[in-house]
Amino acid sequence: MQKIRVMIVGYGNVGRGVRLSLQKNTDLELVGIVSRSPERVAREVTDVPVLPVSEPDRFLAELRPDVAILCGGSKNDLPAQGPVLAKLVNTVDSFDNHSRIPEYFKMMNEAATQSGHVSVISTGWDPGIFSLERVLANAFIPGARAYGFYGLGEKGGLSMGHSDALRTIPGVKDARQFTHAIPAAIEAVRNGENPAFEPGDMHTRECFVVLEEGADPEAVSRTIREMPGYFAPYQTTIHFVSQEELDTRYKGFPHDGLAVAAGVTGNDHTARVEYRCVWGSNPEATANVLVAHARAVARLAREGRRGAFTILDIPASYFSTLSREEMLAHWM
Numbered sequence: 110m111q112k113i114r115v116m117i118v119g120y121g122n123v124g125r126g127v128r129l130s131l132q133k134n135t136d137l138e139l140v141g142i143v144s145r146s147p148e149r150v151a152r153e154v155t156d157v158p159v160l161p162v163s164e165p166d167r168f169l170a171e172l173r174p175d176v177a178i179l180c181g182g183s184k185n186d187l188p189a190q191g192p193v194l195a196k197l198v199n200t201v202d203s204f205d206n207h208s209r210i211p212e213y214f215k216m217m218n219e220a221a222t223q224s225g226h227v228s229v230i231s232t233g234w235d236p237g238i239f240s241l242e243r244v245l246a247n248a249f250i251p252g253a254r255a256y257g258f259y260g261l262g263e264k265g266g267l268s269m270g271h272s273d274a275l276r277t278i279p280g281v282k283d284a285r286q287f288t289h290a291i292p293a294a295i296e297a298v299r300n301g302e303n304p305a306f307e308p309g310d311m312h313t314r315e316c317f318v319v320l321e322e323g324a325d326p327e328a329v330s331r332t333i334r335e336m337p338g339y340f341a342p343y344q345t346t347i348h349f350v351s352q353e354e355l356d357t358r359y360k361g362f363p364h365d366g367l368a369v370a371a372g373v374t375g376n377d378h379t380a381r382v383e384y385r386c387v388w389g390s391n392p393e394a395t396a397n398v399l400v401a402h403a404r405a406v407a408r409l410a411r412e413g414r415r416g417a418f419t420i421l422d423i424p425a426s427y428f429s430t431l432s433r434e435e436m437l438a439h440w441m
């Protein structure tokens with residue numbers, strides 16, 4: 110069996126995770142990495158070619174990828190890079206700006222359909238696995254609303270976007286933000302109340318902040334609590350810590366979550382479905398989901414399919430290395 114040739118586009122946390130994941134998925138092989146900063150990446154990666162993303166003729170000819178896994182940021186990188194790359198090669202990405210997914214899907218669908226490629230968008234754990242769970246829950250318990258809770262463990266889950274937001278505040282040298290789910294909100298959903306939550310009803314935010322020398326903690330706290338969207342609607346706790354404490358006690362990218370929906374079947378029998386995931390590393394988990402989707406992309410492409418797809422459109426068996434016989438015998 111020929112291996113599926115995979116190219117990574119963009120090398121940050123998720124890109125690193127994809128490289129590690131490919132070492133465990135032996136039906137796929139990493140053929141190279143393309144980046145806007147190839148010198149930086151080549152200092153870290155020496156076993157495969159690292160090429161500039163600005164030279165598509167060169168990376169297509171030298172790497173001959175079957176699938177490109179796009180690991181750029183959702184805010185600026187993917188909207189710019191995605192449609193360009195979808196014209197050149199089959200792609201998969203983890204675009205996670207939920208409100209812009211319909212617009213991004215349209216752009217990617219046009220690019221991939223016109224050029225005869227397959228592009229799977231917005232996969233990972235949320236959007237991704239949780240999207241599938243939400244749709245299934247609603248299909249199996251009609252009328253049930255599906256909710257996502259994040260940071261159920263004692264330490265909560267690290268939010269990279271909120272940590273980035275803290276680091277933009279003058280006087281903040283470094284920071285990490287942990288999200289905590291509110292247990293009473295989870296119970297209300299489990300009880301089948303289908304509550305209409307306001308922002309701040311489902312989660313609280315805990316910030317660990319290292320101050321610049323001479324910075325005023327009162328001013329920094331005020332700025333954090335008043336930051337619209339990110340912190341203003343939430344109950345927010347702020348701890349000022351040393352850089353050493355932040356680096357040792359709050360390291361890594363742990364995260365976890367729960368997709369949950371409840372309602373009734375028949376006239377009055379309660380029904381509830383839950384999907385729980387716990388990740389020691391959010392970017393590595395996301396990378397593993399991306400790699401399984403790269404396998405599915407190669408299969409869809411072999412069937413002559415074209416255009417954009419999401420996790421909702423792909424049979425589960427396409428993600429797996431298991432044969433149909435194995436699945437029927439042992440996994441049903």
Ligand SMILES: NC(=O)c1ccc[n+]([C@@H]2O[C@H](COP(=O)([O-])OP(=O)(O)OC[C@H]3O[C@@H](n4cnc5c(N)ncnc54)[C@H](OP(=O)(O)O)[C@@H]3O)[C@@H](O)[C@H]2O)c1
Pocket residue numbers: 118119120121122123124143144145146149150162180181182183184186203204205206231232233234235236237269391392395
């Ligand atoms: N769907 C989901 O469940 C899910 C979960 C987690 C994350 N995500 C998405 O994944 C995206 C990527 O996350 P990430 O943590 O990998 O972001 P990141 O580390 O900030 O990397 C994003 C891009 O920034 C560039 N970069 C990284 N480190 C750099 C450095 N030291 N200097 C200069 N450039 C650097 C890389 O592009 P170049 O190599 O081209 O420079 C990289 O592709 C997020 O934006 C998020 O939207 C989705």
